[in-house]
Amino acid sequence: MIVISNLGFSYGQVPVLKNISMKLEEGKIYGLLGENGVGKTTLLTLLCGLKKPQMGSIDVDGYNPYDRKPSFLADQYYLSDEVAAVNMKAIDYARNYGKFWEKFDMGKFLEIMKIFENDPEQKMNKMSCGQLKKTWISFALSCNTRYIFMDEPTNGLDIPSKAQFRKAVTKYTSEDSTLVISTHQVRDLENIIDPIIILDRQDVLLNATVEEISEKLYFDYSNEKIEGALYSEMTPGGCVQVLVNTGSEESKVNIEALFNTVHLHKELVKGMFAK
Amino acid sequence: MKTSETFSLSRFGEYFILDLRNCFAKVGLTTLVCGLVPLILLVMVAATNFAVGDPSVWIIENSVKDMVTAVTSIFYFLLIPISCYGLLTDKSAGSTSMMLPVSHTEKYASMVINSMIILPLTFAALYFATDAALWALFPARYEDAATVMTMLSSFFMPWMVSAVGLTGALLFKRGKGAKTFAVSAVSFILLVAMLGSIDIPSLYNKVNMHTVNVIWVAFQTVCAVLCLTYVYFRTKKIQY
Numbered sequence: 001m002i003v004i005s006n007l008g009f010s011y012g013q014v015p016v017l018k019n020i021s022m023k024l025e026e027g028k029i030y031g032l033l034g035e036n037g038v039g040k041t042t043l044l045t046l047l048c049g050l051k052k053p054q055m056g057s058i059d060v061d062g063y064n065p066y067d068r069k070p071s072f073l074a075d076q077y078y079l080s081d082e083v084a085a086v087n088m089k090a091i092d093y094a095r096n097y098g099k100f101w102e103k104f105d106m107g108k109f110l111e112i113m114k115i116f117e118n119d120p121e122q123k124m125n126k127m128s129c130g131q132l133k134k135t136w137i138s139f140a141l142s143c144n145t146r147y148i149f150m151d152e153p154t155n156g157l158d159i160p161s162k163a164q165f166r167k168a169v170t171k172y173t174s175e176d177s178t179l180v181i182s183t184h185q186v187r188d189l190e191n192i193i194d195p196i197i198i199l200d201r202q203d204v205l206l207n208a209t210v211e212e213i214s215e216k217l218y219f220d221y222s223n224e225k226i227e228g229a230l231y232s233e234m235t236p237g238g239c240v241q242v243l244v245n246t247g248s249e250e251s252k253v254n255i256e257a258l259f260n261t262v263h264l265h266k267e268l269v270k271g272m273f274a275k
Numbered sequence: 276m277k278t279s280e281t282f283s284l285s286r287f288g289e290y291f292i293l294d295l296r297n298c299f300a301k302v303g304l305t306t307l308v309c310g311l312v313p314l315i316l317l318v319m320v321a322a323t324n325f326a327v328g329d330p331s332v333w334i335i336e337n338s339v340k341d342m343v344t345a346v347t348s349i350f351y352f353l354l355i356p357i358s359c360y361g362l363l364t365d366k367s368a369g370s371t372s373m374m375l376p377v378s379h380t381e382k383y384a385s386m387v388i389n390s391m392i393i394l395p396l397t398f399a400a401l402y403f404a405t406d407a408a409l410w411a412l413f414p415a416r417y418e419d420a421a422t423v424m425t426m427l428s429s430f431f432m433p434w435m436v437s438a439v440g441l442t443g444a445l446l447f448k449r450g451k452g453a454k455t456f457a458v459s460a461v462s463f464i465l466l467v468a469m470l471g472s473i474d475i476p477s478l479y480n481k482v483n484m485h486t487v488n489v490i491w492v493a494f495q496t497v498c499a500v501l502c503l504t505y506v507y508f509r510t511k512k513i514q515y
Contacts, residue, residue: 069280070283080371084367084371087300
């Protein structure tokens with residue numbers, strides 16, 4: 001389990017994260033959402049140990065990530081938004097580097113590469129941006145680590161690849177693995193992320209499961225305008241409106257509408273989901 | 276059995292071999308070209324003399340050869356660590372390397388051994404071998420470079436130069452090679468200027484040449500240790 005307590009981080013005089021506290025449980029795929037510059041990447045890099053918290057602490061199964069101990073690193077994988085184009089064939093990279101992760105599975109790597117229709121015999125520095133990203137995603141999932149942190153993994157992927165990504169994540173993530181995926185492109189990850197974390201400037205607006213969200217908010221897809229809706233948006237297929245769920249009605253969570261609702265009614269939503 | 280968090284020989288061995296292979300992939304060709312510089316020089320001189328009109332005379336001036344040897348060695352020792360490890364400050368390549376489940380001590384040891392021992396030795400071996408072969412083939416027209424290389428090595432200790440190169444690789448974000456070279460050159464000029472202000476002739480009367488050499492070696496050792504200490508803490512504390 002990851003326990004974040006009163007975490008704070010600034011770039012010079014500019015505070016990015018302030019007094020952030022939350023718990024990330026095992027076996028879940030967290031969607032980390034937020035506007036540009038709210039600190040999604042910063043939070044991920046703090047979680048994996050690439051940055052040192054300036055205030056507060058992070059505890060990952062008893063480890064302080066910034067110590068970068070081999071046993072901690074062997075149980076986590078961080079996939080950056082900017083991936084390196086290594087001068088090596090994908091299969092050679094996996095063979096040479098995979099051995100440092102105890103549970104790395106070469107067969108799984110090749111299977112995921114196949115799902116992505118990527119050639120493992122191709123040199124990584126000759127790949128397109130999307131192909132390279134898919135190679136790194138394949139490698140990250142094949143490491144079978146307890147924690148995987150992915151920063152904007154669907155950036156640069158074409159439409160079929162986004163579907164392949166969802167398939168790969170659903171099929172190849174072990175039950176006890178925790179994935180934290182930061183993204184702007186919520187539609188790419190709809191149906192796979194649960195719980196959802198929405199970060200705001202220096203604050204966590206929401207950290208709740210889809211079930212908790214649908215218990216407290218109702219997503220209406222009818223074309224009738226409803227008075228008192230927290231948020232409404234015309235879509236090509238009709239209309240989506242978000243209301244406070246007073247009648248325990250079930251509805252499908254629309255993450256984009258949820259995101260906009262949370263941003264329009266920060267205090268209300270924070271109060272609703274306060275545990 | 277629980278593996279050590281600081282140093283595991285098997286893990287280090289695997290990492291070291293991988294790191295060494297990466298270094299050779301990055302600078303193998305440069306090492307080969309630098310090692311073949313005596314041959315390249317010979318071909319260039321022969322070609323020039325042939326073009327001038329007297330192909331029978333193509334003796335290489337010792338001063339030219341010495342200068343080329345000195346410049347090649349300094350550039351190699353200084354710039355090779357930058358080519359191998361300069362990307363550690365880069366967000367994508369550096370973070371990938373930092374997140375590899377290998378301890379900092381192992382990564383640091385591998386970096387130091389590769390950039391300060393293995394690569395410089397490979398270069399020197401190749402350079403001497405080329406030079407010796409040319410000397411054996413053309414004994415009348417060629418003088419071996421071993422003397423100048425030995426002299427140079429005793430003046431600038433190669434591993435001190437490599438330690439400076441490694442420092443430059445991690446100190447600067449961009450233009451690492453040029454900046455490292457410029458800072459090193461300026462520091463050396465300042466040192467020479469500082470020494471120039473000392474009354475050396477009177478100093479010679481008090482201390483002998485051996486003592487001066489010992490002081491110089493000690494000074495370079497201190498510089499190298501300071502550089503390596505910086506590299507150790509920089510890589511340990513680096514953030515992306």
